[in-house]
Amino acid sequence: MKLPPAGTIEIAPSVLSSDFANLASETRVIDEAGSKIVHLDIMDGHFVPNITFGAPIIKWLRKYSDLCFDAHLMISEPDRYAEDFKNAGCDHITFHIETVDDPAGLINRIHDMGMSAGVCIKPKTPVSSIEKVAKMCEMILVMTVEPGFGGQSFMDDAARKCIDIRKMAGPDIRIEVDGGIDVGTACKVASYGADTLVAGSAVFNRPDRAAAMKAILDDAAKGLD
Ligand SMILES: O=C(CO)[C@@H](O)[C@H](O)COP(=O)(O)O
Numbered sequence: 107m108k109l110p111p112a113g114t115i116e117i118a119p120s121v122l123s124s125d126f127a128n129l130a131s132e133t134r135v136i137d138e139a140g141s142k143i144v145h146l147d148i149m150d151g152h153f154v155p156n157i158t159f160g161a162p163i164i165k166w167l168r169k170y171s172d173l174c175f176d177a178h179l180m181i182s183e184p185d186r187y188a189e190d191f192k193n194a195g196c197d198h199i200t201f202h203i204e205t206v207d208d209p210a211g212l213i214n215r216i217h218d219m220g221m222s223a224g225v226c227i228k229p230k231t232p233v234s235s236i237e238k239v240a241k242m243c244e245m246i247l248v249m250t251v252e253p254g255f256g257g258q259s260f261m262d263d264a265a266r267k268c269i270d271i272r273k274m275a276g277p278d279i280r281i282e283v284d285g286g287i288d289v290g291t292a293c294k295v296a297s298y299g300a301d302t303l304v305a306g307s308a309v310f311n312r313p314d315r316a317a318a319m320k321a322i323l324d325d326a327a328k329g330l331d
């Protein structure tokens with residue numbers, strides 16, 4: 107499934123905190139609970155100090171799920187691997203602005219392969235770094251923790267960058283936030299202009315994933331009041 111167009115608040119559960127031995131059923135649960143997107147965290151042990159999974163695992167998961175596969179590439183040289191993620195069935199690829207010399211070139215390549223594209227900024231990376239390419243993207247990802255691990259504490263200063271990004275990019279681009287999103291922080295990021303909420307531990311570390319997702323979305327709605 108393609109990335110939903112901007113204009114609605116969506117939750118993008120990150121399977122990073124799920125039971126990797128049961129990835130297909132974990133993904134089915136969030137689908138049945140109403141999610142349109144599953145967030146896939148790809149880490150290479152080089153750009154970030156952790157290793158997760160790559161295209162072969164995604165290719166298998168694709169056989170079991172029609173959700174929008176939102177790949178968050180926390181890897182060096184994302185241009186080298188973008189085609190592998192396309193062939194594995196990803197719908198959307200986000201790469202880190204810190205990892206490339208020619209972000210516009212990579213966004214064009216991702217589009218040419220038929221996927222939507224996103225750039226991501228780490229907490230200390232300024233909004234100005236994505237100014238030239240923001241409007242080329244379908245979604246901009248703002249890290250609200252240092253990338254690499256689930257379960258970290260939300261950084262409000264980083265989240266506030268969504269306010270400037272929303273002004274810069276306009277209403278037609280999704281702004282995704284990632285790290286420490288739960289009840290209490292979802293309302294804040296929604297008020298800053300984010301509309302796509304990645305949640306890992308807040309969903310998968312709870313026995314009732316559907317209830318956890320609903321609580322996060324209800325909290326986000328409060329941020330729009
Ligand atoms: O990209 C990352 C971590 O680098 C994430 O997508 C995490 O999975 C978010 O985890 P929580 O903070 O929601 O537990």
Ligand SMILES: [Fe+2]
Pocket residue numbers: 120145146147178284304
């Ligand atoms: Fe992520």
